[in-house]
Amino acid sequence: MKHTIPEQSAVVPELETRGMHLATGQLKTFFPILQKGVMVPATVGCTLKSLLCDQLAIPTDYVTDRITTIFVNNRPVDDLEGTIIQDGSRVTLSAAMPGLVGATMRRGGYYAALRQGISHIVERGAATSQRGTIRLKLFNLLLAEIGPLILAHGLILEQDELIELLELSPVRAARPAAGSGRVLLTVICNE
Amino acid sequence: MDKIARIDMGAAGGPKVTVGDLGEYAGLGGRAMTSLVVAAEVHPLAHPLGAENKLVISPGMLSGTTGSMTGRLSVGCKSPLTGTIKESNAGGQAAQVLARLGYAAVILEGKPVGDDLYKIIINKDGIQVIVDNSLKLMDNYPLVEKLRGEYGDKVAYMTIGSAGERKLLAASIACTDPELRPTRHCGRGGVGAVMGAKRVKAIIIDDAGMKMRPPKDPEKYRDANRKFVEGLRKHPVTGEGLPAYGTNVLTNVLNEAGGYPTYNFKDGQFPGSAKLSGEAQAQLEIDRGGTATHGCHRGCVIQCSGIYNDKDGHYLTKQPEYETVWSHGGHCGIDDLDTVAMLDFLDDNIGVDTIEMGVTIGVAMDAGVIEFGDKAGAIRLVEEVQQGTPLGRILGSGAAITGKVFGVERVPVVKDQALPAYDPRAVQGIGVTYATTTQGADHTAGYAIATNILKVGGDVDPLKTEGQIELSRNLQIATAAIDSTGMCLFIAFAIMDQPETFQALLDMLGSFHGITMTGDDVVALGKKVLSAERDFNTRAGFTKHHDRLPRFFYNEPVAPHNQTFMMKDEELDEVFNW
Numbered sequence: 001m002k003h004t005i006p007e008q009s010a011v012v013p014e015l016e017t018r019g020m021h022l023a024t025g026q027l028k029t030f031f032p033i034l035q036k037g038v039m040v041p042a043t044v045g046c047t048l049k050s051l052l053c054d055q056l057a058i059p060t061d062y063v064t065d066r067i068t069t070i071f072v073n074n075r076p077v078d079d080l081e082g083t084i085i086q087d088g089s090r091v092t093l094s095a096a097m098p099g100l101v102g103a104t105m106r107r108g109g110y111y112a113a114l115r116q117g118i119s120h121i122v123e124r125g126a127a128t129s130q131r132g133t134i135r136l137k138l139f140n141l142l143l144a145e146i147g148p149l150i151l152a153h154g155l156i157l158e159q160d161e162l163i164e165l166l167e168l169s170p171v172r173a174a175r176p177a178a179g180s181g182r183v184l185l186t187v188i189c190n191e
Numbered sequence: 192m193d194k195i196a197r198i199d200m201g202a203a204g205g206p207k208v209t210v211g212d213l214g215e216y217a218g219l220g221g222r223a224m225t226s227l228v229v230a231a232e233v234h235p236l237a238h239p240l241g242a243e244n245k246l247v248i249s250p251g252m253l254s255g256t257t258g259s260m261t262g263r264l265s266v267g268c269k270s271p272l273t274g275t276i277k278e279s280n281a282g283g284q285a286a287q288v289l290a291r292l293g294y295a296a297v298i299l300e301g302k303p304v305g306d307d308l309y310k311i312i313i314n315k316d317g318i319q320v321i322v323d324n325s326l327k328l329m330d331n332y333p334l335v336e337k338l339r340g341e342y343g344d345k346v347a348y349m350t351i352g353s354a355g356e357r358k359l360l361a362a363s364i365a366c367t368d369p370e371l372r373p374t375r376h377c378g379r380g381g382v383g384a385v386m387g388a389k390r391v392k393a394i395i396i397d398d399a400g401m402k403m404r405p406p407k408d409p410e411k412y413r414d415a416n417r418k419f420v421e422g423l424r425k426h427p428v429t430g431e432g433l434p435a436y437g438t439n440v441l442t443n444v445l446n447e448a449g450g451y452p453t454y455n456f457k458d459g460q461f462p463g464s465a466k467l468s469g470e471a472q473a474q475l476e477i478d479r480g481g482t483a484t485h486g487c488h489r490g491c492v493i494q495c496s497g498i499y500n501d502k503d504g505h506y507l508t509k510q511p512e513y514e515t516v517w518s519h520g521g522h523c524g525i526d527d528l529d530t531v532a533m534l535d536f537l538d539d540n541i542g543v544d545t546i547e548m549g550v551t552i553g554v555a556m557d558a559g560v561i562e563f564g565d566k567a568g569a570i571r572l573v574e575e576v577q578q579g580t581p582l583g584r585i586l587g588s589g590a591a592i593t594g595k596v597f598g599v600e601r602v603p604v605v606k607d608q609a610l611p612a613y614d615p616r617a618v619q620g621i622g623v624t625y626a627t628t629t630q631g632a633d634h635t636a637g638y639a640i641a642t643n644i645l646k647v648g649g650d651v652d653p654l655k656t657e658g659q660i661e662l663s664r665n666l667q668i669a670t671a672a673i674d675s676t677g678m679c680l681f682i683a684f685a686i687m688d689q690p691e692t693f694q695a696l697l698d699m700l701g702s703f704h705g706i707t708m709t710g711d712d713v714v715a716l717g718k719k720v721l722s723a724e725r726d727f728n729t730r731a732g733f734t735k736h737h738d739r740l741p742r743f744f745y746n747e748p749v750a751p752h753n754q755t756f757m758m759k760d761e762e763l764d765e766v767f768n769w
Contacts, residue, residue: 032465032471036469066427068427071447074448074751095431096427096428096432096617096684097428097441097444098438098441099441099449099513099634101441101444101445101450101634102428104618105444114619114662115620116659117617117619117754118449137443138434139440139444140436140469141427141432141435141441143470186700
């Protein structure tokens, strides 16, 4: 089956799509790549909050209360609404972290001054909405909690990455033939 | 805790024990006790390894009670590593047991003539100091195993390994955990060398026949402790993140922030960080039959530690902390958890500070002694320390000495103590604390993230530049206070976010001692401790010019943010103006 990511995409070419079903207990197979970062198709030019809530379907109160540490392009973010996601943005999500520096990285936290100079700076101005990709990382508690949402949304993997992943995992899917090019992998977690 | 024991190791005719009342030190514990004793009684120009120095061992104000998280033990002296006053603390069982025996402090004084090695036995009948030369040059694991054969499993042990006996400047004092493993170390500042200089190899603390310390108001204390525990359990950091992953959960986040010092502070990100992460470590521990959730002392509800087994499922070491994984991992260009765990075991066994040792190996790598990323080489270097070779003695004396011996320009130390795992060019505010703390570079000197609720220094605007100075000042005050209670610093997360949990802590302190405590009282205690420490350092010859980071932090931008440390000297000089 071929899947085409919408017409206006100048960034994401036509991709082969693969589907997979996964028992919840097998989810940890994906933790290493989610932790290292995966390419995810997205409509970019939107706010960070829109990306998380509207596109990745993460509940708003979860984003507000649980995802307390966010980086965009290695910069800690304080303002979900003022941060615009661009094509190729690197977005990293984490739960609350220990330590002074953990508290310092917290979104809008009391100790944010301690990281002055690396904080994400809000840029005002109109953004153009278009199809593209982001690089998404999940850390710690979020791996198990919202990993299924990300997997259901779909990951773009190199064929070799997919083969390597499937060889490590007990998941039910046909092994693709080795080759170059990318695939869109969609994974549904079953109870 | 109504008495202080003084053990004069240099007394004529052999060590002499004197037990007295608390006097001017009444009501103190932990860091407040160690720092106020050292400031008042140790000559500031004393040689740290000489008879004039004192080693003060003190449980916290709530240690030995039924209260949760009350098991930190403080050790203080003039540091042989930094030349400043020093307080170094650890978990393990020692604080609880010593407190139940009624000692607010045990102070080792003087220095014996001759080569005899001593062990000290503290129990309900008193204190004995006994020559035991059979313990000479034993390292901590076999040492504790031998002592267990004699004193059993229902005691706590404080020991030094071969590094302490050799008086190496990175030497630590080990405290045994509930399984009687020597895994909890008063690591920083060379306190183990001071114990070695006193010729004390082991302290055996036996609380048989003693009961929990009784609170003045038992009902209120029990209720406050219950609320305190509830607060810790419901908070996402203390109730979920730390128990699941331990402190090493920070590896991924610091690396993402570009604040993860790599290749001896040449870069802010490490390509192999995911292999070292807390997430990977916890999974490996579980897969090998260890555990990622374990307490370092009885009464801990956070359980941020773990058990790290080798490939065959046998115990190798306790779960290495974030700072250890960093210092032996990314800092040295090593991305292998098994290597890091082996180095952690060796450090604990020899009895050296894991931060100082790891940073030192990175400096040695920068000097070309071995290559960055050389796993076997790193293990070999720590074994040199164990063997006491000339190279091992240099390395065991820390990063500053090693840098000088090998002519390295980039040596990450303040007051000769190695920087921990957070690059101050990325996180400028922590650089303020590194530079100005009384202890030499130390991330835990400004760690008690409860200043907002304590209202230390009033409200701070976190968006203003001067906020960094004020925040560092306030953090150092709050930390000095919490270090005096014997509470684990990790309680600060729940305190910061949950006013009712902070109130429960105040109620624990108040109901135990029969007083009413407020946030102002906590702040006053913190200021008193810091003032005494600053005064000691001034008399020891330290000036504002020592409150600086090494110049390379000002001159060498670090990727990915390409920043240097930008705080002005005049701003740093304002930290202690209160």
